[in-house]
Amino acid sequence: MTTHEVELLAIGAGPSNLGLAVALEELAPDLADNALIIDRNPTIEWQSGLLLPWAKSQVSFLKDLVTLRNPRSRFTFLNFLRSTGRLDDFINLGQQSPYRLEISAYLNWVADSLTRVRLELGRECVGIAPSRSDSGALTGWTTTLADGSTISSRYLVLATGRDPNIPPALAALPPNRIIHSTRYRPGIAELQKQLPYRLALIGSSQSAAEVFRALREDLPDSDVAWVMRSIGPTADPSSKFTNELYYPSYVDEFFATPATGRALIRQELYKTNYSCMTPAMLQRLYTDFYRDRLDQRQDRRLITMTEITAAREEDGEVVLELTDRRTSAVTELRRDLVFLGTGFDWRPPRLVQGLANAIGLASIEVTRGYRLVIDEPAEAACYLQGINEATHGIGDSLLSVLAHRARDITLDLINHRAAMNASNGRAATHGPTTLEHLAGR
Numbered sequence: 001m002t003t004h005e006v007e008l009l010a011i012g013a014g015p016s017n018l019g020l021a022v023a024l025e026e027l028a029p030d031l032a033d034n035a036l037i038i039d040r041n042p043t044i045e046w047q048s049g050l051l052l053p054w055a056k057s058q059v060s061f062l063k064d065l066v067t068l069r070n071p072r073s074r075f076t077f078l079n080f081l082r083s084t085g086r087l088d089d090f091i092n093l094g095q096q097s098p099y100r101l102e103i104s105a106y107l108n109w110v111a112d113s114l115t116r117v118r119l120e121l122g123r124e125c126v127g128i129a130p131s132r133s134d135s136g137a138l139t140g141w142t143t144t145l146a147d148g149s150t151i152s153s154r155y156l157v158l159a160t161g162r163d164p165n166i167p168p169a170l171a172a173l174p175p176n177r178i179i180h181s182t183r184y185r186p187g188i189a190e191l192q193k194q195l196p197y198r199l200a201l202i203g204s205s206q207s208a209a210e211v212f213r214a215l216r217e218d219l220p221d222s223d224v225a226w227v228m229r230s231i232g233p234t235a236d237p238s239s240k241f242t243n244e245l246y247y248p249s250y251v252d253e254f255f256a257t258p259a260t261g262r263a264l265i266r267q268e269l270y271k272t273n274y275s276c277m278t279p280a281m282l283q284r285l286y287t288d289f290y291r292d293r294l295d296q297r298q299d300r301r302l303i304t305m306t307e308i309t310a311a312r313e314e315d316g317e318v319v320l321e322l323t324d325r326r327t328s329a330v331t332e333l334r335r336d337l338v339f340l341g342t343g344f345d346w347r348p349p350r351l352v353q354g355l356a357n358a359i360g361l362a363s364i365e366v367t368r369g370y371r372l373v374i375d376e377p378a379e380a381a382c383y384l385q386g387i388n389e390a391t392h393g394i395g396d397s398l399l400s401v402l403a404h405r406a407r408d409i410t411l412d413l414i415n416h417r418a419a420m421n422a423s424n425g426r427a428a429t430h431g432p433t434t435l436e437h438l439a440g441r
């Protein structure tokens with residue numbers, strides 16, 4: 001099996017690590033020359049499971065991989081539009097939010113435009129182990145890929161997204177009966193459009209709403225029961241005021257807030273990003289329901305205030321036990337398939353948990369610069385992107401902060417590298433690099 005070595009390995013070629021690649025090329029070109037990004041998918045696609053033709057980004061096109069950090073960068077969304085001959089059309093459309101497919105195409109264009117950072121697709125990481133010197137000091141990481149080959153690196157950046165959330169009541173169902181929203185497109189591709197399936201959809205998030213809407217087109221003759229705990233689909237209650245808490249400049253303030261205060265802020269902001277949908281989606285869904293009633297169709301319906309309390313497979317079908325939260329009455333719903341719009345697991349992704357276990361960490365915490373806190377002197381470092389909402393705020397999993405986060409990580413890497421070189425007897429060429437040093441680049 002092959003083994004190769006790079007200075008920095010970034011796992012996951014989604015927006016976070018592509019944004020980091022841009023920051024490395026612009027701010028730390030010598031590190032960029034020895035950096036590699038891998039992704040398990042054979043192509044770069046943004047949220048491929050729900051890359052639906054009508055789905056749009058929920059944030060402004062200006063929150064791309066770089067504009068908020070460096071509007072003069074050649075990697076901006078606007079430069080992508082100009083380079084691909086679509087700038088006039090985009091301006092003429094007059095919308096801030098691009099189609100999800102356009103963001104996906106932009107990510108591909110950025111990946112193709114990188115000149116220093118290397119990218120390898122179809123490379124799935126299955127495990128990460130620490131590398132140690134003879135004295136036991138942590139010197140790097142050995143990443144094992146699905147084909148058995150390994151990559152060793154001193155620096156690691158993990159941006160693999162969160163694991164899908166499968167509610168415990170459904171955990172015993174066979175995997176072929178469940179399609180989580182992250183697998184909507186491949187899942188649908190395996191079904192037969194003309195068959196009248198009996199489907200359950202669970203959850204009340206934007207993803208659940210998108211699945212519900214998509215099922216109308218993809219399986220038009222199916223019976224869909226949309227089950228949710230809440231009183232009904234609701235629009236996100238964001239305002240321009242609460243949106244300010246998604247600014248990259250808010251991360252410092254949030255990070256400095258005591259843990260109890262941070263928890264309170266997250267609770268207040270929860271509904272602005274979770275278990276809700278955009279007002280446009282809500283209007284669309286209601287209009288579809290209205291048309292169904294006009295057509296006297298009753299095979300697409302909502303079951304609200306209801307919890308799935310158990311599930312089993314019996315006589316070739318799925319039996320869901322529904323508990324009405326108002327009356328505690330229990331009923332059964334018999335279905336062929338269950339779609340999940342239940343979001344993501346709040347626990348650290350399995351890959352990160354495995355790495356933490358391998359180095360004996362009792363808890364997974366990062367510094368303000370997103371570096372994993374390691375309880376021992378280490379020449380190696382590991383950075384976590386997109387899973388630090390508890391310490392870095394509600395915007396951490398979104399596009400909103402990633403241009404600045406890429407800069408913060410790059411700055412931390414530059415200084416960590418300089419400190420390691422100095423302690424290995426190599427002369428430091430200058431003092432610590434600061435934001436002011438990077439400002440001109």
Ligand SMILES: Cc1cc2nc3c(=O)[nH]c(=O)nc-3n(C[C@H](O)[C@H](O)[C@H](O)COP(=O)(O)OP(=O)(O)OC[C@H]3O[C@@H](n4cnc5c(N)ncnc54)[C@H](O)[C@@H]3O)c2cc1C
Nearest residue numbers: 012014015016039040050057058124125160161386398399
């Ligand atoms: C349906 C949906 C819509 C969204 N829309 C918006 C939006 O409009 N605006 C917004 O700001 N945010 C949105 N988000 C939030 C989203 O998390 C961010 O926009 C963004 O995708 C985060 O980027 P990321 O690179 O951290 O993770 P991801 O985009 O999730 O990318 C992770 C990458 O890691 C790869 N990977 C995972 N495991 C491995 C492994 N073991 N080995 C190798 N590669 C691996 C995956 O293939 C993937 O390419 C949306 C999320 C979803 C689910």
